Amino acid sequence: MENPIINKVAESGLITIDPANFLPQEETAVFDLKDYLFMGLILKEKDFREALKNLDWEQYRNKSIALTCSVDAIVPAWAYMLVAAYLQPVAKEIVMGDEKELQKQLFLKNINAIKSEEFTDKRVVIKGCGDIPIGEYAYMEITKLLRPVVKSIMYGEPCSTVPVYKKSPAR
Numbered sequence: 001m002e003n004p005i006i007n008k009v010a011e012s013g014l015i016t017i018d019p020a021n022f023l024p025q026e027e028t029a030v031f032d033l034k035d036y037l038f039m040g041l042i043l044k045e046k047d048f049r050e051a052l053k054n055l056d057w058e059q060y061r062n063k064s065i066a067l068t069c070s071v072d073a074i075v076p077a078w079a080y081m082l083v084a085a086y087l088q089p090v091a092k093e094i095v096m097g098d099e100k101e102l103q104k105q106l107f108l109k110n111i112n113a114i115k116s117e118e119f120t121d122k123r124v125v126i127k128g129c130g131d132i133p134i135g136e137y138a139y140m141e142i143t144k145l146l147r148p149v150v151k152s153i154m155y156g157e158p159c160s161t162v163p164v165y166k167k168s169p170a171r
Helices: 045-054 077-087 099-112 136-146
Strands: 014-017 028-032 064-068 093-096 123-127 152-157 160-166
Touching: 028 099, 045 077, 064 077, 064 099, 077 093, 093 099, 099 136, 123 136, 136 152
Parallel strands: 014 123, 028 064, 064 093, 123 152
Antiparallel strands: 152 160
């Protein structure tokens, strides 16, 4: 009599969360104030306002925008505010910072959209290996989000996990 092969991982009731599933998919663009600086150093208010007034803002429609100044220049706060005032009606999202910061903020927004109540009293494995590098901040945010509701959190793969959190038994 042969013993059937049992997939203990499948029967364990573990729920695997792959952080890569929360990476931003939307179209992005960078709005760099350096392109509006006189001699690459100075923002001339009159010229800046005129340039913004004549810019085709439709190029930013439904895109997530990184608003930055990639050169070392003194840019007044109102300049960022003015650009945001033009972008807000057309852009999907506006983030202060470079493209890397934009991707991070969009990633965190996607993570925070997880409905944590769906994981109440579940055993969760947060996938730790993959083709796409995931920043440690993403793992931390998922842990912060799920810890109040889950039975346990593990890191890695269902066949080889590192325990991160286990709910104490009720007293």
